[in-house]
Amino acid sequence: MIPLRDNIPSRTTPFVNYAVIAVCTIVFLLQFSQSSDPMQPKLVERFGMIPARISKPNEPVEIPVGYRITQLPSGEQLTEPVSKTAAPSAVPPILTLLTCTFLHGGWLHFLGNIWFLYIFGDNVEDRLGHFAFLGFYLLGGVAASLAHYVTAPMSPIPTLGASGAIAAVMGAYMVLYPHAKVLTLIPIFIFIQLLWLPAPFFLGIWFLIQLVQGLGSFTVSEGAGVAWWAHIGGFALGAVGAWLMHKTHHDRPPVDHYRDGSDRMMAYRGMPYRRRV
Numbered sequence: 001m002i003p004l005r006d007n008i009p010s011r012t013t014p015f016v017n018y019a020v021i022a023v024c025t026i027v028f029l030l031q032f033s034q035s036s037d038p039m040q041p042k043l044v045e046r047f048g049m050i051p052a053r054i055s056k057p058n059e060p061v062e063i064p065v066g067y068r069i070t071q072l073p074s075g076e077q078l079t080e081p082v083s084k085t086a087a088p089s090a091v092p093p094i095l096t097l098l099t100c101t102f103l104h105g106g107w108l109h110f111l112g113n114i115w116f117l118y119i120f121g122d123n124v125e126d127r128l129g130h131f132a133f134l135g136f137y138l139l140g141g142v143a144a145s146l147a148h149y150v151t152a153p154m155s156p157i158p159t160l161g162a163s164g165a166i167a168a169v170m171g172a173y174m175v176l177y178p179h180a181k182v183l184t185l186i187p188i189f190i191f192i193q194l195l196w197l198p199a200p201f202f203l204g205i206w207f208l209i210q211l212v213q214g215l216g217s218f219t220v221s222e223g224a225g226v227a228w229w230a231h232i233g234g235f236a237l238g239a240v241g242a243w244l245m246h247k248t249h250h251d252r253p254p255v256d257h258y259r260d261g262s263d264r265m266m267a268y269r270g271m272p273y274r275r276r277v
Helices: 015-034 043-047 051-056 093-104 106-129 130-151 163-176 199-217 227-249
Strands: 002-006 064-073 077-086 181-188 191-198 263-268 271-274
Touching: 002 106, 002 263, 015 043, 015 093, 015 106, 043 093, 051 093, 051 130, 093 130, 093 181, 106 130, 106 163, 106 227, 106 271, 130 227, 163 199, 163 227, 191 227, 199 227
Parallel strands: none
Antiparallel strands: 002 181, 064 077, 181 191, 263 271
């Protein structure tokens, strides 16, 4: 399911959301420029979160880079893992819990994350305020990294991506906008279907997929792939954090209209307001 847009207008310009997108874009372009220089230490090694490095910060880390296939005299093939020593971390290893959230593993990884942040981030920033949203986003990214670290504390594989922090934004969106709808593109074989789905349904299905995959990851050997528990941890923190901020009145009232439908009077903290449904 690919979200195209939601039906919640933003009352303010999401400066912080745009700034995060800009920073991620600049960092990704720097990564891309390094890909043609094999002698230059990669940003992924220097700023990515390597769980084994956090567990043993004073020891070098051997990163798996592939496999070597050797033909034996018997005709059998011997497959051996090949590794390399990671470049030294550019920051204290504990800080890579945050720095890794601005790195990406490829164009699809980058574009997918940025698109989800663009769709959901502006509305969450609208409710939390600019500075609170920035803190919320960064804390969500750290929590997501910690969730992955707890599940694989000795992993030598670098972890990177904004998806954990964005998952926190998505969890907050589900709590703050329970009546929102998301225009969703659903490819079914050669057919393309466009549907307006309730945001809790869209985000709930997304979270369920992460949870099923995360539980399944315990039964397979580790390899480069998706850090499912980073998504789960980020989403859970975002949902709980937004709920607490709403209950303690640290968020702004919701918008007084939606992009579709007719309006009717509602009550928010004892005060009437109009909402389009």
